[in-house]
Amino acid sequence: MSMQENVRVDDEFIAAWNAGDTGRTLAVLSDDVVWRDIGNPRSMNGREAARPYVQSWYTAFPDLRATVTNRVVTDDQVAVEVDFSGTHTGPLQMSPEMPAVPPTGRRVNGKGTYFLRIADGKAVEVRTYPDVAGMMMQLGLLGPQG
Numbered sequence: 121m122s123m124q125e126n127v128r129v130d131d132e133f134i135a136a137w138n139a140g141d142t143g144r145t146l147a148v149l150s151d152d153v154v155w156r157d158i159g160n161p162r163s164m165n166g167r168e169a170a171r172p173y174v175q176s177w178y179t180a181f182p183d184l185r186a187t188v189t190n191r192v193v194t195d196d197q198v199a200v201e202v203d204f205s206g207t208h209t210g211p212l213q214m215s216p217e218m219p220a221v222p223p224t225g226r227r228v229n230g231k232g233t234y235f236l237r238i239a240d241g242k243a244v245e246v247r248t249y250p251d252v253a254g255m256m257m258q259l260g261l262l263g264p265q266g
Contacts, residue, residue: 150242181206
């Protein structure tokens with residue numbers, strides 16, 4: 121793939137997240153995508169395995185918005201740094217092994233990094249690294265209580 125095509129795939133990935141559209145987000149992925157997230161001890165293998173993870177973010181933060189702050193592109197990958205924000209109004213289930221984080225009503229301004237490996241116009245591998253600790257501190261769930 122060309123670097124220009126990889127930028128197009130990544131632009132669609134960000135646009136889908138900002139639209140809060142699970143189907144649109146999953147459409148960027150290959151059927152057999154492997155998604156690894158720092159907060160999830162197991163990889164999500166296949167597009168449908170990623171659905172609950174994606175949907176959980178949209179449920180927890182319906183007004184979620186991400187802005188690309190840095191992007192490095194090669195002929196088969198993109199590495200992206202993002203700023204994200206949203207209001208925590210629904211439960212957040214980052215991993216099936218962990219309890220859902222109940223809504224706090226608090227606004228979060230976070231950072232994260234992700235990598236997409238792309239083949240034939242689809243993401244075949246996704247690796248996500250949201251700043252979960254920073255997000256949990258803003259939600260009042262980690263750090264000094266007061």
